[in-house]
Amino acid sequence: APVRYRMYLEMKSMFPCTLAAEEGVRYAVTVGVNEEQSRGHRNTVNEDHPESHARIEAIWKRMEEEGLVERLQIVRKFLSIDESELRATHSMEHVEGVSSTAGNTQTEINEWANGMDSVFATPLSSAAARSAVACSRQLAEWIAAGKIPSAFALIRPPGHHADGENPCGFCLYNNAAQAADAARIEGAQRILIVDLDVHHGQGTQRIFYEDDDVLYFSIHRHEYGGFWPNLVESGSMAIGEEKGRGYTVNVPLQETGCGDADYLFILSSLLLPIARDFHPDLVIVSAGFDSLIGDPLGRMELTPVGYSHLIHHLNAVGEGKMMVILEGGYNHSMSAEGAVQCMRVMTGEQPERLREMGEVKESTRESVLNTISVLLPHWQCLQQYATEEFRKKYPTPSAIRFEPPERDIPTANIEQEKFMRPEKREGVMGRVLRTVVVHGGRSHEEHDHPEGNSFEKKERIEMCIHRLSTLDVEMKEVAEWEEKKIIDWVEKTHSRDHVERLRSTKEMNDSDLFLLSREWGDSFVTRGTWRAAVTAVATTIEAVDSVFSPSSPFTSAFSLVRPPGHHSGRDTTSGFCFLNNVAIAAKYLLSLLPPSGRVLIVDWDIHLGDGTIDCLRDIPSSRCLYFSLHRSDEGTFFPVKKEEGGVDHEESEDGHVLLPLSGSIMGDAEYLAAIDRIVLPLAYSFAPDAILVSAGFDCLGCDPLGGYSVSPSTLSSMVSHLQAIAPLVAVMEGGYNLDSLAAGVEAVVKTMGGGRGGEGGRKRGRICPDAIHSLRITVDRCKEKFNLIQG
Incomplete structure (x- = not known):
């Protein structure tokens, strides 16, 4: 043993990787x-x-x-x-x-x-x-x-x-x-x-x-x-x-x-x-x-x-x-x-x-x-x-x-x-996993509850930027944008009446703002809401351009924005959301891709992105597919709508796959099972050219609106798997415990930027029977349409 140990020390001195790895390579x-x-x-x-x-x-x-x-x-x-x-x-x-x-x-x-x-x-x-x-x-x-x-x-x-x-x-x-x-x-x-x-x-x-x-x-x-x-x-x-x-x-x-x-x-x-x-x-x-x-x-x-x-x-x-x-x-x-x-x-x-x-x-x-x-x-x-x-x-x-x-x-x-020889590649490989975080600077601060009693607050962005500042990650601030281009894409997704009503808020008096906030119920509004919402859209489009421009060095981007968007429908404001960032980005992306190009949207926010489904009804399901993993509790959890689960057969041009979870408090075991049984086989079967993630972090533990116990490493694992399939843009949605939100964003951005995969130091627990039941229902409804999903 002593002789072998001396030999090991000699080997360590001649082999630099032992030191490089210890320094975090x-x-x-x-x-x-x-x-x-x-x-x-x-x-x-x-x-x-x-x-x-x-x-x-x-x-x-x-x-x-x-x-x-x-x-x-x-x-x-x-x-x-x-x-x-x-x-x-x-x-x-x-x-x-x-x-x-x-x-x-x-x-x-x-x-x-x-x-x-x-x-x-x-x-x-x-x-x-x-x-x-x-x-x-x-x-x-x-x-x-x-x-x-x-x-x-x-x-x-x-x-x-x-x-x-x-x-x-x-x-x-x-x-x-x-x-x-x-x-x-x-x-x-x-x-x-x-x-x-x-x-x-x-x-x-x-x-x-x-x-x-x-x-x-x-x-x-x-x-x-x-x-x-x-x-x-x-x-x-x-x-x-x-x-x-x-x-x-x-x-x-x-x-x-x-x-x-x-x-x-x-x-x-x-x-x-x-x-x-x-x-x-x-x-x-x-x-x-x-x-x-x-x-x-x-x-x-x-x-x-x-x-x-x-x-x-x-x-x-x-x-x-x-x-x-x-x-x-x-x-x-x-x-x-x-x-x-x-x-x-x-x-x-x-x-x-x-x-x-x-x-x-x-x-x-x-x-x-x-x-x-x-x-x-x-x-x-x-x-x-x-x-x-x-x-x-x-x-x-x-x-x-x-x-x-x-x-x-x-x-x-x-x-x-x-023998058969491999085909010559045309430079498709060679892109090292690399990400950029795109944000809108301080414009979101003008959209904050006047009494400071909303979970959707400016500190969400501040906490994330502070956490990301400790990483070796590129950050890009969107200070200016081409307004006509952004508004055009907003109006291709939302009705003109909805856009004009939201635009009018920037000149409303306090009384009218108060009345409109009461009308919209769960979406407070200020004179800064319009600018914050449009900046979020511009930031998300910039994130898309950062990845999909021809000479881009990035394989992914994270759009760090508020207000979130996935509850906002074509004519509606809901759940803190005014303009649907992901739906607008999906339509913009499809304009960049060839006619046969496909976009997959993966929504892991704990709430169903009902607005995204509504905004994409005019897009054929062969070109854009929406998947949501969310809490339902038999349709009683916000947005209080009883979805059927699986592929929507009633409106075949409005393709979406839903995995609604009900009953037990879900965590890593259930979300990892969803990755294996639904997310991966669905993604490979659909074969998208681009992936958009509605990245809501309210499924993480300790979130006051979520109630689940998913860990950041599970979300980073999902990103790691998705990155193999197509270039990816993640757009921040919910997440209202500032500590868990920042930890989740950090874990996801690390993985998007090439951080190693892995699920952390603990074995996953048992998958609860309620989740098994939900998985079976969704699998049964999807297995005929999607080749890799196993019944």
Whole structure:
């Protein structure tokens, strides 16, 4: 131990990332490479074998082409490992067998390898395998200790098929299992391993099959056992044993051609809900790129962009710490593209927008539901499915029994030059997540209750600006604007009578203002109201321009405004709102987009944005979709209107999806469930070009008008997920506890500006039955229209 500690101090002095991370570098991604050792590990029987050093070379070349090498912290030297570390996950016979290859002839090695499934080695392979383990362990230790935020292990040989007893499937030692062991020693209490390789990682599964501190989740081609490794344990029924029961999750894909829609469906239906319940300290991704389109062994159709979206979303769960480890991938150019896209996302870039994804395969839906049926007793987040109808339709599936064929993975006649290659990108990626906060200066101060007894007061903006001044975030004040342009867009959303009546308030006497305030009830008015409301609109349009102008460096903007807007209808003033900032911004945005362009509005204010629905009735639902997550209490909560929930079928051109919550006091568990079951699948199904957020912070704990207990980290998590889908503009709505409002704005702006995801230090609680009931209703009404929403 003392010797190892001295070696660690030496490594720390030569590796600047340990210091940089301690100084707060959020996206300092470390890439560990065992390039030199990898060269000696090859297949001497088949020199054209696709699992070769050429895989590392292709990825490295692509990294250089994309300018990533200069942006990443590269490590090529690792602390040496000893047999006791290897034996944490492998038997003595296993370790001795691999080690013996270093002193044997190639003929002896080939004889040894022939006794196993799809294994090859040379006298240099033991050193290569040890260096891969050393890299994996060291990066995991650094992440778990908080010395680096994330890492990519660019190593070979791969590892996830090697179990505790034998090498298998091109794998000698299990790198992911070794990384998990190192992280546990460093203090990580819960580790999630997500295996995206097209082949089931039976080795990793077996090593942790009885553990409850390592959750293994695999999405893999299975074809009812007809695809390698041809195992019963690769099916849905394998869920762990002893205290590890429920901590192994398999989603077997039963046909080829599964693409982005299938994988994102699995992500939102099963992976994210379970990951949030588990709340890992570290996420390890076994990154097999043989699940990508064009792979000769995988025959799936997941795109490199789709793969990077999975990485982005996984980085927003638990503590936001991630390690990606290279596994398979045998179309070298496509694997290189996949690896580079993942590295870009890990360095804080906005993922490239996904194009049309197609439909989720029925076999994928069946597999997900079969897996859910087995896991129902073990995960509370899945209780949304616990209905009598579901249990009848999806009884616990029986295992399919068969004898696996005795054959190696077929690798003959693989010619890289004939494979599908990734398309050239047109500069879509490369935008690092970056935000700007736009505000209207002091103009809002003229709109304040004369007696100071309103929750909607000027201190709301002052508190937020004070809080944001401590962040490294760009601020822009809108002091002047083109009045004709702004009023034109106001009048395209509100009736002229409404606009003129509001304009007239700037010259009213005190008596008339008092009478008008009484008429409007919950919306006090002063001679400064008109200017404050128009400034809020101008500020929001400036925020839109800040993101969507052709040369903009920003991927998002936050419009810090008051008065809020989402209760203001075409002809009405309500709920502190006079002009509907988000509805006006939506119409303005649609004018900037091509005719087929689409805008998604996500409203998380605790009150339904009834005004936004009213203002957008003249916009086809194919172009603008409104979603609201709000408190309803069976229609008795403001704005006291009993919505039906789900898609409005009565007015098909006025498309909106509502998730009304009633009964219990809702918090993080319910809002995170809404993200997984509704928000993400809805957003991906709609495929917007732009996202507007009605960002009301009255759902946060301690709000005097809200009464819920959502935490700021949950709202920042929602923003993190939405940022993967399209550029985003958030517009402030409600929020009346000054402390929680400022904390919420800070958390959201941090994430919009590239702050790491993650859900804070606490596991989410149980989803209350009332929320489960509401989710079921909305899902039932949406599942036919939106492809990725699971009934």
